[in-house]
Amino acid sequence: MRKRKMLPPCEFVIVGAGLAGATAAETLRHEGAQGRILLISEEAHWPYQRPPLSKRFLTEDKNPAPVALFNETTVRELRIELRLSTRVATLDAPHHTLRTESGESIEYHKLLIATGATPLPLTIPGVDLPGVHYLHSLSDAMAIRSSVQSARRVVVIGGSFIGLEVASSLRRRGLEVTILERDELFSQFKTPLISSYFQNCFKQRGVEVLLGETPASFRGRQRVAAVVTHSGLRLPCDMVVIGAGVVPVTDFLRGSGLEMDQGIVVDRFLQSSHPDVFAAGDVANFFDPVIGRHHRVEHWDNAVKQGRLAARNMLGKRQPYEEVSYFYSQIFENSFNLLGEIDHALERIDRGSLQERSFAAFYLRDDVPRALFSLGRPTQETRLVESLIKYHVNLRASKPSLSDPLATLKKIPNQTILILQGGGALGAFECGAVKALVESRICPDIVAGVSIGAFNGAIIASHPDQPVAALEAFWGELSSTGVMVPDESMRRLLACGQVASWGVPQFFMPRWMQAPITHDQWPINWTSWYDTSPMRKLLLKYVDFDRLKSSPVRLLVSAVEIESSELVLFDSYVDDLTPEHILASGSLPPAFPWTAIKGRHYWDGGIVSNSPLDRVMERCGSAGKRVFIIDLFPGKRRLMPNNLFEVMSRRDEIVYSERIRNDVHTQQMVRDFQSLVQELMVELPAESVQRLRHQPRYIQMMGEEAPTVITRIVREGSENEPSSREYDFSRPTLTQLMGTGYQMTRQALESSS
Numbered sequence: 001m002r003k004r005k006m007l008p009p010c011e012f013v014i015v016g017a018g019l020a021g022a023t024a025a026e027t028l029r030h031e032g033a034q035g036r037i038l039l040i041s042e043e044a045h046w047p048y049q050r051p052p053l054s055k056r057f058l059t060e061d062k063n064p065a066p067v068a069l070f071n072e073t074t075v076r077e078l079r080i081e082l083r084l085s086t087r088v089a090t091l092d093a094p095h096h097t098l099r100t101e102s103g104e105s106i107e108y109h110k111l112l113i114a115t116g117a118t119p120l121p122l123t124i125p126g127v128d129l130p131g132v133h134y135l136h137s138l139s140d141a142m143a144i145r146s147s148v149q150s151a152r153r154v155v156v157i158g159g160s161f162i163g164l165e166v167a168s169s170l171r172r173r174g175l176e177v178t179i180l181e182r183d184e185l186f187s188q189f190k191t192p193l194i195s196s197y198f199q200n201c202f203k204q205r206g207v208e209v210l211l212g213e214t215p216a217s218f219r220g221r222q223r224v225a226a227v228v229t230h231s232g233l234r235l236p237c238d239m240v241v242i243g244a245g246v247v248p249v250t251d252f253l254r255g256s257g258l259e260m261d262q263g264i265v266v267d268r269f270l271q272s273s274h275p276d277v278f279a280a281g282d283v284a285n286f287f288d289p290v291i292g293r294h295h296r297v298e299h300w301d302n303a304v305k306q307g308r309l310a311a312r313n314m315l316g317k318r319q320p321y322e323e324v325s326y327f328y329s330q331i332f333e334n335s336f337n338l339l340g341e342i343d344h345a346l347e348r349i350d351r352g353s354l355q356e357r358s359f360a361a362f363y364l365r366d367d368v369p370r371a372l373f374s375l376g377r378p379t380q381e382t383r384l385v386e387s388l389i390k391y392h393v394n395l396r397a398s399k400p401s402l403s404d405p406l407a408t409l410k411k412i413p414n415q416t417i418l419i420l421q422g423g424g425a426l427g428a429f430e431c432g433a434v435k436a437l438v439e440s441r442i443c444p445d446i447v448a449g450v451s452i453g454a455f456n457g458a459i460i461a462s463h464p465d466q467p468v469a470a471l472e473a474f475w476g477e478l479s480s481t482g483v484m485v486p487d488e489s490m491r492r493l494l495a496c497g498q499v500a501s502w503g504v505p506q507f508f509m510p511r512w513m514q515a516p517i518t519h520d521q522w523p524i525n526w527t528s529w530y531d532t533s534p535m536r537k538l539l540l541k542y543v544d545f546d547r548l549k550s551s552p553v554r555l556l557v558s559a560v561e562i563e564s565s566e567l568v569l570f571d572s573y574v575d576d577l578t579p580e581h582i583l584a585s586g587s588l589p590p591a592f593p594w595t596a597i598k599g600r601h602y603w604d605g606g607i608v609s610n611s612p613l614d615r616v617m618e619r620c621g622s623a624g625k626r627v628f629i630i631d632l633f634p635g636k637r638r639l640m641p642n643n644l645f646e647v648m649s650r651r652d653e654i655v656y657s658e659r660i661r662n663d664v665h666t667q668q669m670v671r672d673f674q675s676l677v678q679e680l681m682v683e684l685p686a687e688s689v690q691r692l693r694h695q696p697r698y699i700q701m702m703g704e705e706a707p708t709v710i711t712r713i714v715r716e717g718s719e720n721e722p723s724s725r726e727y728d729f730s731r732p733t734l735t736q737l738m739g740t741g742y743q744m745t746r747q748a749l750e751s752s753s
């Protein structure tokens with residue numbers, strides 16, 4: 001029996017060193033991963049980019065070098081262990097063990113499978129003849145280049161992206177090319193106009209396109225000499241390239257226990273049916289929220305993005321994959337993109353002209369864009385449509401302008417975001433503000449809350465049709481009678497003292513009013529001054545947590561994980577939110593206890609950021625957003641504090657006031673980078689410029705997004721406010737705050753209109 005070698009356990013193992021695997025390895029280290037990172041490649045070559053293999057690698061006369069993903073210096077600096085010429089034979093997921101064909105066992109803590117896909121093999125006579133090629137790896141591309149040296153005629157089997165790119169490249173090398181395709185060219189576009197255009201492009205370049213034909217056998221003695229079709233045609237040739245589709249590489253996963261369905265089934269976090277196994281790239285059958293179902297995407301842009309996200313989620317980030325899929329291709333002088341997925345039921349609106357090589361087709365369902373075909377259109381336009389597809393923006397009012405090639409899409413607002421700060425009783429101001437917004441027909445698509453803002457946000461998302469009535473009822477139940485005295489300052493001071501001493505019965509109760517029964521209830525073991533169990537009952541009364549998942553209003557709440565000190569974002573479209581998630585966002589120490597969720601412990605999110613706009617933008621995007629921020633704490637004060645209470649109050653105002661990070665230096669660097677790229681593009685041949693401008697990475701980095709419009713609704717406190725005003729839950733104060741919130745929001749909306 002072959003002796004099995006046991007390597008030391010690895011914190012992270014990645015099987016597959018293509019774009020997804022290499023990106024994941026690099027991201028792990030950049031995101032702070034500690035311990036061993038092992039990257040396993042079946043190939044003998046250092047990791048390289050596959051997309052150029054069907055294009056530049058075949059068209060250049062001199063043998064081009066592959067575009068490397070890593071070099072020895074990078075691997076050494078990132079401390080990545082790279083294993084080449086290593087094939088994994090089996091996976092034992094329950095025992096966290098891989099076994100290679102050489103008999104080695106590799107233990108891991110987290111595993112990423114990024115094995116990609118391999119060409120779908122044909123099973124017809126003569127398929128093993130020399131001169132019959134597939135194109136998947138660098139070795140395949142080198143074999144095709146070798147055959148090209150002595151070939152004059154080539155038959156390309158299949159009208160896939162790879163097949164048509166190879167046909168285009170070999171025709172540019174001067175070969176006589178024939179394409180066999182059972183359907184239309186680019187039938188996946190489901191648009192005869194586009195299929196006909198590309199068929200004419202090939203014919204004009206001298207490529208013979210035979211539709212409805214499929215190969216029955218390959219003929220030849222020493223090497224392939226002809227292709228015989230099922231209809232009886234005999235096509236003489238010197239070489240054949242098969243591009244009839246691909247299948248995911250999963251043969252080594254038989255018996256692993258992972259759920260399989262045309263690839264590895266993963267959730268929106270790219271996590272498989274085993275919690276410590278992830279998958280990314282062509283092999284991952286992932287849930288795509290953009291189209292609402294599972295599928296695989298066989299494109300390098302998807303591989304890079306999924307590799308990066310899978311690495312973060314292997315580190316516990318738990319970020320959902322919500323990207324719009326890109327398919328980029330280059331056929332002769334035509335560089336084009338397909339975004340999203342097309343089906344026959346979609347409405348199509350055309351813009352521009354295919355003959356002028358400036359054309360876009362918008363595909364919509366119920367006035368919401370689902371896909372885009374773009375050939376020769378401006379970079380910015382493609383970037384904007386990507387955002388419209390991603391966020392399911394209704395374009396009913398803008399549909400007439402979609403067919404106008406000169407009309408801009410920048411002014412289409414795609415989502416409204418409402419940011420609600422924490423601030424205890426000051427949250428009543430937010431209740432009045434929401435009333436003014438609703439009256440102005442401004443309803444949020446996304447509401448992000450911290451602390452009391454999380455409570456308000458949960459009620460809004462749970463009652464998307466009647467948020468004001470629900471909020472007013474909630475705040476009416478929180479209000480207390482208080483002590484009525486003629487002097488307003490004294491009344492408020494007494495009201496705050498009453499809350500500090502006796503709590504708010506429906507919200508929180510002081511621990512010193514509870515008789516200690518167990519040892520951990522003795523004062524020496526307290527971790528907070530108040531008991532928040534009444535909060536949970538109130539939340540269950542006013543928030544329908546089952547409805548949050550399907551509500552048209554997406555809820556985001558933030559809390560600080562005590563163990564890691566990281567700000568964590570809970571998302572109603574990702575997480576199954578419970579009262580504990582809202583309580584966690586409002587667990588402000590030392591007044592309130594931490595909240596435990598699945599073994600982790602959380603404090604109030606306002607400790608790190610009382611306006612987590614940056615995190616919301618990371619999760620939901622920034623392009624074209626309308627943002628309303630309700631700022632409860634004055635950022636500026638004219639008078640200096642006069643006593644310790646005022647010092648503490650001013651400290652809280654500074655800590656909790658709304659701040660938008662405006663890194664001018666970073667923005668200038670981005671603009672300089674974009675300017676440099678534009679200058680370099682001028683030095684390139686026109687054909688190269690045209691091609692580069694339509695690559696997904698160029699579009700996403702260079703395409704100007706629609707502007708974000710931010711409206712601030714600022715609560716302007718008076719100079720004689722008591723230092724503990726956020727603890728004043730008396731009915732007069734809450735009524736005043738709701739009225740002020742309403743009036744100041746109306747003023748802010750009038751000023752911004």
